[in-house]
Amino acid sequence: RSSGSPPHYNIAQTDQGWVLIIQNETCSVMQVFDTASSARRAVDRMLEFFDTMSAQPPRSRRVA
Numbered sequence: 001r002s003s004g005s006p007p008h009y010n011i012a013q014t015d016q017g018w019v020l021i022i023q024n025e026t027c028s029v030m031q032v033f034d035t036a037s038s039a040r041r042a043v044d045r046m047l048e049f050f051d052t053m054s055a056q057p058p059r060s061r062r063v064a
Contacts, residue, residue: 007050
């Protein structure tokens with residue numbers, strides 16, 4: 001598990017819709033929603049995703 005800081009997020013209105021950006025020190029995810037409320041509802045799911053991913057061991061890369 002990463003000992004870094006927890007992810008933080010921001011929701012902003014753009015011409016394309018409401019953009020949710022959530023990030024920590026190693027990963028950033030951006031998603032566009034039709035409404036601010038749908039973006040806010042996604043925050044908990046995305047925080048859970050970051051928590052799940054940080055609990056995973058790093059994958060080794062194979063070289064062909």
